[in-house]
Amino acid sequence: MNYRVNEKGYYGDFGGAYIPEMLYPNIEDLRTCYLDIINSPIFQIEYQDLLKNYVGRPSPLYHAERLSKRYGATIYLKREDLNHTGAHKINNTIGQIILAERLGKKRIIAETGAGQHGVATATVCALKGLECVIYMGEVDINRQAPNVARMKMMGATVIPATSGSKTLKDATNEAMRDWINNPVDTHYIIGSVVGPHPYPEMVSLFQSVISEETKTQLFSQTGSSQPDYVLACVGGGSNAMGMFYHFLDDENVQLIAAEAAGLGVNSGHSAATSILGREGVLHGSRTILMQTDDGQVIEPYSISAGLDYPGIGPQHAHLHKVKRVKYVAITDDEAMQACMLCSKLEGIIPAIETGHALAALENIAFKKTDVAVICLSGRGDKDLDTFMNYFKL
C-alpha cells in the first residue's frame, strides 16, 4: 500500500490544490521548488543547526515507568513538550522560515488555534527579523491569553478572526484571505498538515523528525526500532503525521490517532471528523470534513483549542480510508482526566490536546510485552486557566 503523495499532489482520493486563481502563482512556486530547497545542503545545514541549538533537539524519548505500571505495558513519551516554545509546532516553522527566506519573502502570516503555532511562528520571525501577522479566532484569543502575550512580546501582530465560530477554521480563512491580498511579498506558514498541496507534504516532512528520532532512540533503549503502538492526537494532524511518518510502512506497528469528541461524538459539540465527516473540500484540499447535507462546514467544538477543527489533513483522510491508522474519539472529560493522571504519575503536565492521545491508552488491551510510544506534543502551561476551572484548583 502506498501512503505517500503522488505527483499530482494526492494521497489516494485526497489532497490536490482547490484554491482560487489568486493563490495559484504562490502555490505553484512553492510546489516546484520546495523539495529542491529543502534538500539543498545549505538549507539542511541551517535547519539541523537550528533544530539542535535553538529548538533543543533531539527531544528525549522518556520511559514513563508509573504510566507503564498503570497500563501494564512499556510506555514511552516522545517529549515534544520540551522543545523551545513548548510544542512540536516549531519543527515546522523553523523549516518554513528558512524556506520563506530562500523564496525572498519579507512578510509572514499564520493561523493559530491554541496559539502554539502562532507562538512558534512569531518566534522564528523574531529570529529572522521578518514581519509577522498571526490570525487567531476571537474565542481562542480569550481562552489562550498567555500565548497571545507571548506572540506580542516577540513582535507579532495578532489579528482576531471574528467570523463563524471564531476559532481555528476562521483564523485559517482569514490567513488565506490575507495571502490573496498580499500575493507577492508574503509567505503563509500553515501550521498543520492541511491546505493545498504541497503544504500537507511539506509540513509532515518537517514534522517527520519526531518519528525519525523516535526510531533511533527506541532502538538504543529497547534493541528494536518498532513499537507495538504509536499514538498521537489529531486536530489538523501535524504532530500525528510527524509521529507516524517513519512508521507508515512498518505494517506491524499499530498507529492510533485520537480525535476530539468534545462533549460526545453525537452531542452536536464535537470535532471527531473521521466519524462525523464526509468527503469534500476544506481550505484548499480534498479531505474529510464535518459538513451539512448542503455542503456548509459545521462548526466544531473541543475543550482544546488545538483540536477544534472541522477537518483533518488529506493524508489522514487517506490513512483513515485505507485503515492504516485507527482513529478514536476522546471526550473532553477523558482528555482532562488523562492530563491529570499524567501530571500525578509522571510529573509532566501535558497540553489538553496531548491529553486526548494519553486517554486513548485506556481503550487498548495491552499485552505485558507491548511497547507503546505517545507523542507528548505539547506542555500544558497554556491550559492552566482551563485546568483551574475544570478541576476547581
Place this chain on the structure above:
Amino acid sequence: MNTLQQLFQRKQNNILSVYYTAGYPKLAATLPIAQALELAGADFLEIGFPYSDPLADGPVIQKSSEEAIANGMTLNVLFEQLKSIRPSVKIPILLMGYANPMLQYGVENFCKKAAEVGVDGVIVPDLPLQEYEEFYKPYFEDNGLSNIFLITPQTSEARIRKIDDLSNGFIYMLSSSATTGKSLNVSDDISAYYQRVKDMNLKNKLIIGFGISDNASFVRANQYASGAIVGSAFVKTLAGKDDYLAHIDAFVKGIKEG
C-alpha cells in the same frame, strides 16, 4: 450557443454584469432581484450560491452568504426558485460559488439542474483547472454550460493562454489579486496589466471584476475589456433595506451612466 455566448456576439463593450447572493436579504429575493436588474439595464447576472467559508470574499459577501444560509438558502432551494426564472428573465445567468457545496450536490447533477432551469454558465473560484479538465469538463460541456476562469495580474502568459483555450464564455479578469469588495488601486501597474492582457488578442472576451464600484471604475475597465462586474457594491446597496428592490434601478444607472 447559450444566451451568454449570444450576448457577446451582439454586444462588444460596456457590458455590465451584477453579482448578488441568492437568498439575501430575504430567502425569496432571488427572483425579484433578477427581474429588477434586467429591467434596470444589467446585461447579465451572477447569482451566488452561498458557502459558509468563502475564502475569496471580503466582509460584504461573507456577511450576505452567512445571512442567506441562515435564511435557509441551499442549492436545492435555489434550483427550485430558478425553475420559474425563464422566461421572465431573458439576460444570461451565471451561478457563482465554491466547490464544496457543488461537490456535495454532485457536479454532474449540479450541471444538469443548472442547464434545466436555464443557467448559462458557472464560476467556481476554487475548482482548479487541473481537476476541471480531468474530472468535470464533460458535465459542463454536455449541458452547454460555460465554465468561467479567473486571471490576476500575477497569472503567467502561458496560463492565460491555457485558460483562454479552456474557456467558452469569457475570462474573468481580476483588477488585482484581492478578496472581493476591496476598492480599486488606481495605479499605472493595473493599466499596464490591462493593456498587456488586451494585447494578447485572446479568443474570449475579457470582463473585469473586483474593485468595480462606481461609474469611474466601470468606464476605466471598459477601456481595456468588454465589460465589468459589480458585486460587493451592489450587495452593500441591498443591505439593511426593506425596500431593497426600489434601489436597484438607481444603482445600475449610477454604474452605467454616472
